[in-house]
Amino acid sequence: xxxxxxxxxxxxxxxxxxxxxxxxxxxxxxxxxxxxxxxxxxxxxxxxxxxxxxxxxxxxxxxxxxxxxxxxxxxxxxxxxxxxxxxxxxxxxxxxxxxxxxxxxxxxxxxxxxxxxxxxxxxxxxxxxxxxxxxx
Amino acid sequence: xxxxxxxxxxxxxxxxxxxxxxxxxxxxxxxxxxxxxxxxxxxxxxxxxxxxxxxxxxxxxxxxxxxxxxxxxxxxxxxxxxxxxxxxxxxxxxxxxxxxxxxxxxxxxxxxxxxxxxxxxxxxxxxxxxxxxxxxxxxxxxxxxxxxxxxxxxxxxxxxxxxxxxxxxxxxxxxxxxxxxxxxxxxxxxxx
Numbered sequence: 001x002x003x004x005x006x007x008x009x010x011x012x013x014x015x016x017x018x019x020x021x022x023x024x025x026x027x028x029x030x031x032x033x034x035x036x037x038x039x040x041x042x043x044x045x046x047x048x049x050x051x052x053x054x055x056x057x058x059x060x061x062x063x064x065x066x067x068x069x070x071x072x073x074x075x076x077x078x079x080x081x082x083x084x085x086x087x088x089x090x091x092x093x094x095x096x097x098x099x100x101x102x103x104x105x106x107x108x109x110x111x112x113x114x115x116x117x118x119x120x121x122x123x124x125x126x127x128x129x130x131x132x133x134x135x136x
Numbered sequence: 137x138x139x140x141x142x143x144x145x146x147x148x149x150x151x152x153x154x155x156x157x158x159x160x161x162x163x164x165x166x167x168x169x170x171x172x173x174x175x176x177x178x179x180x181x182x183x184x185x186x187x188x189x190x191x192x193x194x195x196x197x198x199x200x201x202x203x204x205x206x207x208x209x210x211x212x213x214x215x216x217x218x219x220x221x222x223x224x225x226x227x228x229x230x231x232x233x234x235x236x237x238x239x240x241x242x243x244x245x246x247x248x249x250x251x252x253x254x255x256x257x258x259x260x261x262x263x264x265x266x267x268x269x270x271x272x273x274x275x276x277x278x279x280x281x282x283x284x285x286x287x288x289x290x291x292x293x294x295x296x297x298x299x300x301x302x303x304x305x306x307x308x309x310x311x312x313x314x315x316x317x318x319x320x321x322x323x324x325x326x327x328x
Contacts, residue, residue, distance in 0.1 A: 009310060017278040019256045020263065025167040025181055030159050033188050037155070 052128060140204040148196055155195075159188055162205065165280070166212045172275060173216035173268035183219050187212045202289060206282070210290045213272060220268060255317075262312045270305035277302055 146154040171180035276282040288298040
């Protein structure tokens, strides 16, 4: 009789203990653990900022400016624009004769240089931005 | 090779992230075992984390002679014991004597008299009152269906000792259930 009761109690325990659900650890248990073990899949984005223009380029640019300035002060150059196609803007025709544009060769050099560097800059910025948003 | 061993092999071969699959599979059981021993959620969380760190660092030493879960529960049990020792809390808070002879409660009456939901709540309360060792034995035997040999491996005792301990743990549980459930059943019965 008592043995029977014991068996019955065992059967009850199996059922009743399984009914009590397992306790759950914190929601970020696995993430915390993987972080501790340093095997986290999610790589922390290391944003190492690299300057767009490196030190070497700055040195080269600086040297070029110094040479140009030095040349302007020391040297005795006369600017001649013999490679540029002659531009004969007939301003009389366009503006009715009240405006005449005289384009100096210095202005022209400056303008061409600016345009050149603008395109170069666009190219470099585009590549730089592309690299930043590329996901491997 | 079972699924656990496949995961372990992959981790050993360098696929470290596979370890998270093992963690997700066993974290609830490990946490429950730890919580039923140390009785505090914060400490149980710490014990569980320490357990998995230990497991990860000794994966290559796991020979696969026993089940992975048995090995894992053994580490959980030992880590929980360490935690209790640190707090100088006793592991077996009940006296060993006095539970050898037991009148088992008449479960048929209790099962029929108490709602399932209520039974679940009361059982959870009773489990909280059990000592760490009793809780481990009861959870591993009745919830995880581990054999006495496996329990003895987890707790580092002989299968015979495990049998005796389990018998006493069950008696203590019966005593606590009797105290908790029978008056409610009698009250509920009286109202009908």
